[in-house]
Amino acid sequence: MTSRSRPPASxxxxxxRLARTLTAASGLAAAxxxxxxxxxxxxxxxxxxxxxxxxxxxxxPAAAFLHAGKGGRLVDVTKPPFSAKGDGKTDDTGALVxxxxxxxxxxxxxxxxxxxxxxxxxxxxxxxxxxxxxxxARSLPVLVGAPPYDTYKQHWVMRDEELDNKETxxxxxxxNEQNDSIIILGQSRARTIIRLRDHCPGxxxxxxRAVLAFYRxxxxxxxxxxxxxxxxxxxxxxxxxxxxxxxxxxxxxxxVRNVALRSGDGAGVAGLLCDVRxxxxxxxxxxxxxxxxxxxxxxxxxxxxxxEHATFTQPxxxxxxxxxxxxxxxxxxxxxxxxxxxxxxxxAHAVIIDSAFRGxxxxxxxxxxxxxxxxxxxxxxxxxxxxIERDGQALVATPQVDEYVSGPVLNPxxxxxxxxxxxxxxxxxxxxxxxxxxxxxxxVDDFGARGDxxxxxxxxxxxxxxxGKPAVLFPKVAYVINGSVAIPASVxxxxxxxxxxxxxxxxxxxxxxxxEASAVPLxxxxxxNAGGLFLDHAAARPLVIEDVVTYFPFIWSNSPExxxxxxxxxxxxxxxxxxxxxxxxxxxxxxEGAPKExxxxxxxxxxxxxxxxxxxxxxxxxxCRQVDTEHEGINFAFRRSTVWILGFKTExxxxxxxxxxGTRLEVLGGLYYQGGGSPGPVAIARDSQxxxxxxxxxxxNPSQVILEDTAAGTTRLLRRESCPLxxxxxxxxxxxxxxxxxxx
Numbered sequence: 001m002t003s004r005s006r007p008p009a010s011x012x013x014x015x016x017r018l019a020r021t022l023t024a025a026s027g028l029a030a031a032x033x034x035x036x037x038x039x040x041x042x043x044x045x046x047x048x049x050x051x052x053x054x055x056x057x058x059x060x061p062a063a064a065f066l067h068a069g070k071g072g073r074l075v076d077v078t079k080p081p082f083s084a085k086g087d088g089k090t091d092d093t094g095a096l097v098x099x100x101x102x103x104x105x106x107x108x109x110x111x112x113x114x115x116x117x118x119x120x121x122x123x124x125x126x127x128x129x130x131x132x133x134x135x136x137a138r139s140l141p142v143l144v145g146a147p148p149y150d151t152y153k154q155h156w157v158m159r160d161e162e163l164d165n166k167e168t169x170x171x172x173x174x175x176n177e178q179n180d181s182i183i184i185l186g187q188s189r190a191r192t193i194i195r196l197r198d199h200c201p202g203x204x205x206x207x208x209r210a211v212l213a214f215y216r217x218x219x220x221x222x223x224x225x226x227x228x229x230x231x232x233x234x235x236x237x238x239x240x241x242x243x244x245x246x247x248x249x250x251x252x253x254x255x256v257r258n259v260a261l262r263s264g265d266g267a268g269v270a271g272l273l274c275d276v277r278x279x280x281x282x283x284x285x286x287x288x289x290x291x292x293x294x295x296x297x298x299x300x301x302x303x304x305x306x307x308e309h310a311t312f313t314q315p316x317x318x319x320x321x322x323x324x325x326x327x328x329x330x331x332x333x334x335x336x337x338x339x340x341x342x343x344x345x346x347x348a349h350a351v352i353i354d355s356a357f358r359g360x361x362x363x364x365x366x367x368x369x370x371x372x373x374x375x376x377x378x379x380x381x382x383x384x385x386x387x388i389e390r391d392g393q394a395l396v397a398t399p400q401v402d403e404y405v406s407g408p409v410l411n412p413x414x415x416x417x418x419x420x421x422x423x424x425x426x427x428x429x430x431x432x433x434x435x436x437x438x439x440x441x442x443x444v445d446d447f448g449a450r451g452d453x454x455x456x457x458x459x460x461x462x463x464x465x466x467x468g469k470p471a472v473l474f475p476k477v478a479y480v481i482n483g484s485v486a487i488p489a490s491v492x493x494x495x496x497x498x499x500x501x502x503x504x505x506x507x508x509x510x511x512x513x514x515x516e517a518s519a520v521p522l523x524x525x526x527x528x529n530a531g532g533l534f535l536d537h538a539a540a541r542p543l544v545i546e547d548v549v550t551y552f553p554f555i556w557s558n559s560p561e562x563x564x565x566x567x568x569x570x571x572x573x574x575x576x577x578x579x580x581x582x583x584x585x586x587x588x589x590x591x592e593g594a595p596k597e598x599x600x601x602x603x604x605x606x607x608x609x610x611x612x613x614x615x616x617x618x619x620x621x622x623x624c625r626q627v628d629t630e631h632e633g634i635n636f637a638f639r640r641s642t643v644w645i646l647g648f649k650t651e652x653x654x655x656x657x658x659x660x661x662g663t664r665l666e667v668l669g670g671l672y673y674q675g676g677g678s679p680g681p682v683a684i685a686r687d688s689q690x691x692x693x694x695x696x697x698x699x700x701n702p703s704q705v706i707l708e709d710t711a712a713g714t715t716r717l718l719r720r721e722s723c724p725l726x727x728x729x730x731x732x733x734x735x736x737x738x739x740x741x742x743x744x
Contacts (some may be wrong), residue, residue, distance in 0.1 A: 001361075004473050005131055009053070011174075020069055022671065027122050027489050034613050036132070037149065037722065039579060046201040046461070047354050047355070047356060047378050047379075047380055048332050048333065048334050048354055048356040048380070049309070049332060049334070050287075050309060050310060050311035050333065050334030050356075050400065051199075051285055051286060051287040051309055051310060051311040051334075052285050052309050052331060052649070053189070053285070053287070053472055054258050054285055054431075055188075055190075056187075056188055056189065056230075056231050056258055056433075056438045057187065057188050057434065058185060058186065058187050058188065058231050058416065059187060059434075059436050059438070060074065060438070060441070060473065060495075061438040061441045061443060061475075062438070062496075063443050063445065063446075063473075063475050063703045064473060064475045064687065065079075065124070066121060067079045067080075070445065070475070071445065071451060071475060071476040072475040072476070073120065073121045073122060073475065073476070073477060073478075073497060073498075073499065074121070074122055074123075074124040074185070074497065075099055075102060075121050075122065075123050075124060076124050076126060077092075077095060077096060077099045077123065077125055077126075077130075077209065078126055078128070081098075082095045082096075082098050082099040082102075082742065083415070083426050084096060084099070084125075084128075084129070084130055084131075085128070086125075086126065086128020086129060086130050087128065087129065087131075088128075088129035088131055088193075088195070088607075089131065090131065091131055091132065091133055091197070092130040092131055092132060092255040093115055093132040093133050093134050093346040096130060096132065096136045096194075097136060097137070097517060098485075099123055100123060100136065100137065100138055100182075100184075101138055101139060102121070102183070102333070103120075103121045103122065103183075103215075104122045104182065104672075105140070105321065106120050106121040107121075107180070107181050111506065119149040120181050120183075120251055120477065120498070122183035122184070122185060122228075122253070122497065122498060123182075123183065123184045123185070123187050124186075124187075125186045125187065125192050125194075126192070126246075127187045127188055127191035127192050128189050128191070128192065128193070129193045129195055130193065130194045130195065131195055131197060131240065132194060132195070132196055132197065132211065132714070133196070133197045133200050133201075133578045134146065134200075134202065135209060135210050135211065135212070135213050135413065136194065136211065136212045136213070137210070137212070137213035137214070137215075137216055138182075138216065139249075141156035141157060141158050142156070142157055142158070142177050142179070142216055142217055142218065143156055143177075143178040143179065144156075144157050144163065144175050144176060144177055144178065144217070145175075145176050145178060145223075152407045155209075155214075155275060155341075157217070157528070158334070159217070160218050160219060162219050163175055163219060164215075166677055168706045169548070170206050171211045173592055175217075175219035175220075176219070176220070176221045176222060176223050176354070177215055177216070177217045177220065177221045177224070178221070178223065178224075179214060179215045179216075179221055179224045179249075179412075180221075180223055180224050180225045180226060180227065180228070180251075181226045181227070181472045181498070182214050182228070183226070183228040183498055184212075184228065184229050184230070184232065184523070185228070185229070185230050186229060186231035186232035187231060187539075188231055189231050189232060189258050189259065189260055190233070192231060192233065193230050193232075193233045193234075193235055194211060194212060194213045194232065194233070194234050194235070195234075195235040195237060195241055195312075196207065196235065196236045196237040196243060197237060197419070198237045198238045198239050198240070198264070199237075199238070199239035199240070200237065200239075200240055200243075201239070202242075203216065203236075203240035203242045203640050204240075204241065204242050204353045205241040205242055206242060207242025207243075207269075208242060208244055208269045208270075209242055209243060209244060210243075210244040210245070210246065210247035210273065211234050211236055211244065211245055211246070212229070212234055212245070212246050212247070213246075213248075213532060214227050214247060214248045214250075215247065215249055215276055215634045216678055217276070218276055218571070220249070220276040220277035220278065220299070220300075221251065221275065221276075221277065221278065222251050222278050222302065223248070223251065224249055224251050224278065224292065225250065225251050225252050225368050225549070226252075226253050226254055226498065226528075227250040227254040227281070227551065228254060228255050228256075228257075228498070229246065229248065229255075229256050229257070229259055229573075230256075230257045230258055230259070230315060230549070230655050231257075231258050231259075231290065232259055232260075232658070233259070233260040233261075233262065233636075234246055234259070234260070234261050234262075235263075235264060236262070236263045236264065236268050236291075236601040237263075237264045237269060237382070238264040238265040238267075239265065239267075240263075240267065240274070241267040241269075241362065242268075242269060242545035243263070243267075243268045243269065244271075244273045245261035245262070245263075245267050245268070245270070245271045245272060245273075245288070245291070246259070246261055246271070246272050247273045247274075247275070248272065248274060248276070248279070248281075249274055249276055249277070249278060249279040249281075249299060250277045250279065250280055250281040251280050252280060252530065252549070252604050252628045252630075252649065252659055253281065253547065253549050253602055253603070253604050253626075253628060254280065254281030254282070254602070255281055255282045255283070255284070255547060255601075255602045255702035256272065256281070256282075256283045256284075256286060257282070257283075257285060258284075258286075258661040259285075259286050260286070260287045260288075261286070261287075261288045261289070261291075261294075261620050262287075262288070262289035262620040262640060263289060263290030263291050264288060265290070265611070266290035266291075266381070267290065267291075267316075268290060268291040268292065268315060269291065269292055269293070269296075270291050270292065270293045270295070270296040270313075270321075271288035271289075271290070271291045271293070271294045271295065271312075272286070272288060272292070272294070273296050274295075274296070274297045274298070274303065274326075275296065275297075275298050275299055276299055277299045277300045277303065278299060278300070278302045278303055278304055279297060279299035279303040279304075279305055280302070280303060280304055280305070280309075280325070280626075280628070280648055280649055281305065281306070281602065281626060282306045282345050282601060282602040282625055282647070283295075283305060283306065283307045283308075283310065284306075284307070284308045284309050284310075284601075284625070285308075285309045285310075286307075286309075286310045286311075286313050286314070287310070287311045287312075287313070288311070288313070288319075288384070289313045289314065289678050290313070290314060290315065290316070291315055291316065292315065292316040292317045292318075293315060293316075293317055293318050293319075293320070293321045294312035294315045294318070294319045294335075294338070295307070295310075295312070295319070295320045295321070296318060296321045296323075296650045297320075297321070297322050297323070297326045297328060297348075298321075298322075298323040298324040298326055299324070299326055300325060300326060300598045301324075301326075301671075301697055301727075302671070302697055303325075303326040303327060304326075304327040304328070304329060304647055304649055304670050304671050305326070305327070305328050305329070305647075305667065306328075306329045306330075306441065306625055306626040306646055306647025306669070307320075307328060307329070307330040307331075307333065308330065308331045308332055308625060308646065309331075309332050310330070310332070310333045310334070311334045311335075311336070312333070312335045312336065312338060312341075312500065313332075313335070313336050313337065314336065314337040314338070314603075315335075315337075315338045315339075317333070317338075317339055317340065317343075318338060318341070318342070319335035319338040319340070319341045319342065319357075320333070320335075320341065320342045320343070320599075321343045321345070322342070322343070322345065322348035322350055322372065323344075323345040323346050323348055324345075324346050324348070324700075325346065325349075325501050325726070325727065326348050326349075326352040327348070327349045327350070327352070327666055327669060327670065327671055327690050327695060328348070328349070328352070328669065329350075329351045329646050329647035329648075329669025329670060330350065330351065330352040330353070330355065330601060330669075331352070331353050331355070331426070331479075331646055331668075332355060333352060333355040333356075334355065334356050334357075334358070335355075335356070335357045335358065335366075336358050336459055336492075337358070337359065337645050338357070338359065339359070339361070339364050340364060340365070340366070340367070340368050341357035341359075341366045341384075342357075342366070342367045342368070343368045343370065343372050344367075344368065344369050344371070344372025344373070344374065345370045345371055345372060346370075346372075347371055347372065347373070347726060348370075348371075348372040348373070348729060349373045349374075349375075349669070349695050349726070349735065350372065350373070350374050350669070351374075351375045351646075351668045351669035352367075352374075352375075352377075352379070352691055353375075353376070353377040353378050353379075353668065354377070354378045355378070355379050355380075356379070356380040356381075356382075357379065357380070357381050357382070358382045358383055359382065359383030359384045359644060361379075361383070362383055362384060362385055363385055364384060364385055365385055365386045365387065365389035365394070366379075366381045366384040366386070366387050366388070367387065367388045367389070368389055368390075369388065369389065369390040369395070369406060369456070369696060370390070370391075372406075373406050373407060373695075373735055373737060374404065374406045375389070375403075375404070375406070375421070375737065376388065376396075376401050376403070376404045377401070377402070377403045377404075377421065377423075378401070378402070378403075379400065379401035379458060380400060381398075381399045381400070382399060383575050384399075386402060387399065387400075387401050387404075388401065397502075399699055400450065403420055403421065405419075405737050406726075406737060407724050407735065407737030407738070408724065408737060409717055409737070409738045409739075409740060410707075410722055410736065410737070410738065410739040410740070411718075411739070411740055411741060411742070412433070412707055412709045412716040412717065412718040412725065412741055413709070413711075413716060413741055413742070419738075419740070420667075420740075421666065421691045421693070421738055422664060422665075422666040422689060422690070422691030422740065423666075423691075424642060424644045424664060424666045424691075425644075426623065426644060427599075427623050428599075428623075428704050429521075429544045429599035429623070430509070430521040430542055430545075430599070432492055432493060432521050432522075432523040432544060434493070435470060435471035435493055435565065438557070440469055440471055440472065441469060441471045441472070441473045442464040442465070442469035442471070442472045443464070443473045443475060443499065444457070444460060444461050444464040444473065444474055444475075444479070444529050445474065445475060445476065446723045447460045447461070447463040447464040447467070447478075447579075448460035448463065448525070449461055449464070449474075449479060450476075450479075451474070451475070451476025451477065451478060451479050451499075452478070453477070453478035453479075453480065453500075454480060454504070455480060456480050456481070456482050456483070456504070457479045457480055457481060457584065457647075458480075458482060458483035458484075458485060458658075459482050459483070461479065461481065461485050462483075462485050462486065465485060465486065465487055465488060465491060466488060468490050469490070469491070470490065470491060470492045470493065471491070471492070471493040471495065472493070472494045472495070472613070473495055473497070474494075474495065474496040474497065474501075475497060475499075476499060476707070477499050477500060477501055478499065478500040478501075479499070479500070479501050479502070480501075480502050480503070480504050481501050481502070481503060481511040481512075482503055482504060482505045482507065483509070484509040484511065484512070484513055484536070485512045485513070486512075486513055486515035486516075487512055487514055487515055487516075487522065488514065488515060488516050489516040489518035489520065489541070490516070490524055491522065492520055492521065492523065493522075493523050493525070493720075494512075494522070494523070494524045494525070495525055495526055496525070496526045496527040496528075496672075497526055498526045498527075498528065498547070499526075499527070499530075500527075500528045500529065500530070501527060501529045501534070502529070502530055502531050503530070503531030503532045504531070506531075506532070507532060508532075508533070508707045509532075509533070509534055509536075510532070510533040510534060510536035510587065510589070511529065511532065511533070511534050511535070512524070512534065512535045512536070512543050513535065513536035513537075513538045513589065514535070514536065514537050514538055514539050514543060515538055515539055516539050516541070517539040517540045517541055518539075518541045519541075519542075519650070520541070521541070521542040521543070521544060522541055522542070522543050522544065523544040523546060524543070524544070524545055524546070524548065525544075525545075525546040525547050525548070525677050526548075527547070527548045527549070528548075528549045528551065529548070529549070529550050529551070529585075530550070530551040530583065530708040531583065532583060533558045533583070533584060533587055534548065534584070534585050534586065535585060535586050535587070535603075536586075536587050536588065536589040537586065537589060537590075537596045537598065537620075538589040538590055539590070539623065540594065540596065542597045542598075542599070543597065543598045543599070544599045544601070545585060545586060545598065545599070545600045545601070545603055545606070546600075546601045546602065546603070547601070547602045547603070548585055548602075548603045548604070548605075549582065549603070549604040549605065550583055550585045550604055550605030550608075556578060559692065570614065570625045580583070580676065583605065583608075583631070584605045584606070584607075584608040584610075584631065585600075585603055585604075585605040585606045585608075586598065586600075586606055586614065586617070586619055587615070588618055588619060588620050591618040591640070592619070593619075593621040594623070595620055595621045595640075595641065595642070596619065596620045597620075597621050597622075598620055598621070598622045598623075598713065599622075599623050599624075600622060600623070600624040600625070600627055600648055601625045601626060602625070602626045602627075603624075603626075603627055603628075603632070604627075604628045604629065604630070605628075605629055606624065606627050606629060606636075607622075607627075607629065607631075607635075607636045607637060607638060608629050608631035608634075608635060608636075608637070609631075609634035609635065609636065609637025609658055610631065610633040610634065610637075611632070611633040611634075611635055612633070612634075613633070613634045613637040613639075613658045613660070614633075615637065616634070616637035616638055616639050616658060616660070617637065617639070617641060618638075618639045618640055618641065619639070619640045619641060619644045620638070620641045620642075620643070621641065621643075621721045622628075622638075622642070622643045622644070624643065624644065624645040624646065624648070625646050625647060626646070626647045627645060627647070627648050628648065628649045629648075629650055629651070630650065630651040630652050631653075632651065632652055632654070633654060634650065634654060634656075634657075634658045634684075635650040635654070635656045635657070635672075636648075636654070636656065636657050636658065637657075637658040638654075638658065638659055638660070638663045638665060639660045639661045639663060640660075640661045640662055640663060641659075641662070641663045641664075641665075642664045643659075643663065643665045643666070644666050644667065645665075645667045645668065645670070646668050646669065647668070647669050647670050648667065648669075648671075648694075649670055649671055649672075649673070650670075650671075650672045650673060651673040651675070652673070652675065653674070653675050653679045653680075653701065654680050655681055655682065655683065655684055656672045656682050656683060657682070657683040657684070657690070657692065658683070658684045659684070659685050659686070659688035659689075659690050660684075660685075660686040660687065660688055661687060661688065662687060662688060663688040663689075663704070664689045664690075665685075665689070665690045665691070665692075666690075666691045666692075667691070667692045667693065667694060668693055669694065670694050670695075671694060671695050671697045672694060672695075672696055673696075673697050673698055674696055674697070674698045674699060674700060674702045674703060674733075675698065675700050675701060676699060679701055679702065679703040679704075680705075681703065681706070681707060681708040681717075682703045682707065683706065683707045683708070683739075684697045684698075684707075684708045684710075685707060685708070685709045685711075685741055686710045687710065687711055687712070687715075689740075689741060689742070689743060690707070690709075690739070690740070690741055691738070691739070691740050692707075692736055692738070692740075693695060693736060693737065693738050693739075694735075694736050695734075695735045696726065696732070696733045696734050696735070697733070698733070699730050699732025699733050700732075702720060702733070702734075703719070703720065704719060704720050704731035705717050705719055705720070706718045706720055706722070706723060706734070706736060706739065707741065708738060711741070718739065720734050723735060723736055724737065
């Protein structure tokens with residue numbers, strides 16, 4: 001997109017304003033208050049709140065830490081041999097890099113590998129100010145591999161140039177930087193600070209150098225699963241105009257949560273930069289202060305970033321910049337003092353709802369479409385020339401945006417009585433405070449669990465659950481559960497610290513079940529699991545599933561890699577018995593009565609329906625943020641349910657969404673993959689209402705039917721040729737701007 005002339009409040013002016021209100025010791029709260037005086041007050045009916053600034057004090061019992069010598073996997077950077085000071089005076093760059101190298105080396109570097117059973121570590125930063133003078137990233141050689149995975153070839157490289165002229169590793173095509181499972185947990189956002197030294201060499205104008213980086217190469221990756229940053233502030237200091245706060249990417253699952261990214265003088269390239277494939281994950285409760293762009297996403301066509309509860313304060317150019325066929329699914333975004341709140345370029349696709357953009361100059365549009373695609377809903381716009389423009393022409397001039405779609409509204413039933421999206425009620429997950437008192441944790445190891453990946457720990461884990469503690473901890477890497485563990489009403493938090501639960505014998509029962517009814521919500525978090533069903537919702541209780549990954553063995557069962565290696569389990573689910581398709585996160589075990597309430601965030605394997613939707617979820621009310629499912633058969637399947645999804649990705653040929661028996665399903669942003677198999681309809685609705693906004697990724701064998709809609713015995717088809725093209729050069733990649741099948 002060619003940018004128009006800037007308004008009177010230029011980026012340099014904005015930076016000077018911000019510099020006047022920020023000092024090195026001012027803190028984020030002072031910056032926010034100072035900027036609030038420079039923009040108009042909220043309009044009546046203001047919908048958005050932005051960053052909620054969760055007051056998390058993320059502490060764990062001593063046994064969770066590696067230095068305790070009890071099998072814990074948290075690496076405290078202030079402990080030997082790293083001994084970071086965190087005093088705001090000592091240069092801690094070397095200590096942080098050494099600790100990150102140590103953590104990265106702990107993981108067996110191969111996709112779908114036995115690393116689930118052999119272990120991985122996470123980096124933990126206690127409260128402190130960690131002064132740095134260079135990028136905090138792994139400094140070791142990076143492992144780069146190339147598919148197909150059953151003949152995975154790998155090399156160690158230091159730079160992108162080392163991939164050049166290698167027959168098996170052409171840059172940007174088959175190379176994959178192995179940068180998965182980089183997990184960094186801070187103690188608290190307000191007091192855990194990584195701060196760049198003022199006027200630091202290497203961060204001059206013209207650079208785009210990160211203070212904290214999750215990847216190093218530009219070849220990117222699609223095996224960069226589960227990259228996590230939580231409870232941290234990154235401060236780029238003063239006099240560093242070439243700085244980037246955070247450079248992050250992930251695939252399938254990944255999260256940036258409760259994070260502040262701030263520039264001490266307003267200068268800098270971007271607060272959060274996602275410029276190398278793939279960037280798929282959840283970004284929530286973030287505050288980005290200053291920088292030219294607050295959030296800049298250009299990682300490419302396999303990218304979908306889900307953004308919720310975000311505040312952008314006084315960016316120089318744009319609060320959010322989206323480019324290069326990247327996708328964004330956003331809700332509750334507040335932009336303050338940005339020349340552009342949202343700028344879309346080069347076929348980017350964005351969904352943004354329930355948000356507020358507060359300018360100040362009145363000389364620009366809040367949203368600049370450029371060459372992008374947009375669904376916008378429930379927006380408050382104050383202090384801009386217009387709400388939405390393309391090439392200088394106003395598309396929505398009013399300060400309130402009720403609903404706008406940049407493409408056609410698709411409807412298999414013909415002209416719609418209303419061309420609006422479904423607008424299901426949205427609920428945030430209930431607040432379940434992290435347990436900060438170590439006396440309130442039940443460590444499963446203290447009750448006899450071995451956590452060695454081979455001993456059945458079912459009975460020991462059940463004893464820990466029954467101990468009467470509100471929080472239960474799994475400190476080691478791999479716990480075998482061949483039985484089913486009942487979670488009582490006394491437990492409100494179950495934390496696996498990104499460790500694993502495995503089933504070493506085939507079975508239909510779930511590893512865990514919500515066993516007692518309660519009005520007190522339960523949070524189950526940070527789990528990787530394989531071998532069957534993870535969690536049964538057997539009793540009425542609000543349930544939060546957060547950062548949970550169910551491994552899917554579809555590519556393994558017939559491949560040489562699966563047959564010759566002990567990857568995850570000592571038993572191998574064979575096809576075509578369908579057992580592998582039953583590996584999934586969740587089941588409503590008692591679908592009678594009132595619907596179960598479930599909140600799902602950053603989770604892989606939710607609502608996998610299996611062949612013919614035999615495992616479809618029934619009678620649930622679900623709110624989902626950033627969900628990925630890649631099972632054979634139907635990916636997301638529901639009966640008699642109400643389901644709201646913000647941001648998704650699917651793979652595997654077949655049907656991606658299935659809604660039956662009165663289900664109401666709303667999908668707001670994401671992408672579905674089209675491979676080389678036998679695709680079915682993208683979505684099936686049987687006596688149900690759907691509202692879908694999404695794009696297709698890949699065109700190896702595109703689905704010809706987008707929606708198969710059956711109502712009152714009559715079936716109607718909406719075909720691919722009814723859809724506009726996401727990529728005009730690729731007729732197999734449609735975009736679904738908004739698809740609805742309203743009730744007559």
